[in-house]
Amino acid sequence: MSTTRKTPWLLMSLFILLMAAGSAAGTWYYFNNVERSEAAKVPEAPAMVNIAPLTVNLQSAQHEQRLLYAGFAISVGNKATQDFLQPYVPQLRSELFKLLGEQDSSQLMTSEGKTALAAKVLTLVRKPLTTPQPELSILDVLYTDFIVQ
Structure with a gap:
């Protein structure tokens, strides 16, 4: 009985960790691409x-x-x-x-x-x-x- 009660908490904890890792990876990707695109948009001197x-x-x-x-x-x-x-x-x-x-x-x-x-x-x-x-x-x-x- 103790094994079945721990399984949902273990799965929920694992799901939360995966969501946090995905969120961190998405944030890192977004900010790296925004910096590159802003650097590319700098106008040239006339x-x-x-x-x-x-x-x-x-x-x-x-x-x-x-x-x-x-x-x-x-x-x-x-x-x-x-x-x-x-x-x-x-x-x-x-x-x-x-x-x-x-x-x-x-x-x-x-x-x-x-x-x-x-x-x-x-x-x-x-x-x-x-x-x-x-x-x-x-x-x-x-x-x-x-x-x-």
């Missing part, structure tokens, strides 16, 4: 094409001598675009000299003027540089230097 600062004479309504010193970084979506644009930086600088020289100094002093100029530069950078040209992923134009004097 690819940039830097354009050295340019100094240009500006137009002024009062016919004063004004200068603009501006540098840019082109944010691109992939390494292929970055590699494609790098040899064309001198061509981009030449086009930027022309564009920046047409700007009015009083407009560039305002935040709206700087935003409008960045949009113009973005349009300029997105123009085809060669024929045929592969599909480029140009995301944004950022100022790295900006002085109006």
Whole structure:
């Protein structure tokens, strides 16, 4: 009679131990995979094409001598675009000299003027540089230097 009474407790104890071990194993597996997936989701640093600062004479309504010193970084979506644009930086600088020289100094002093100029530069950078040209992923134009004097 004592053997039959111990058997249910022994089976229940064994079942509880198996459940605890399974729970511990599942928790360990979950946290190890969450750490790996979070490490895999870390975004890459954006690819940039830097354009050295340019100094240009500006137009002024009062016919004063004004200068603009501006540098840019082109944010691109992939390494292929970055590699494609790098040899064309001198061509981009030449086009930027022309564009920046047409700007009015009083407009560039305002935040709206700087935003409008960045949009113009973005349009300029997105123009085809060669024929045929592969599909480029140009995301944004950022100022790295900006002085109006």
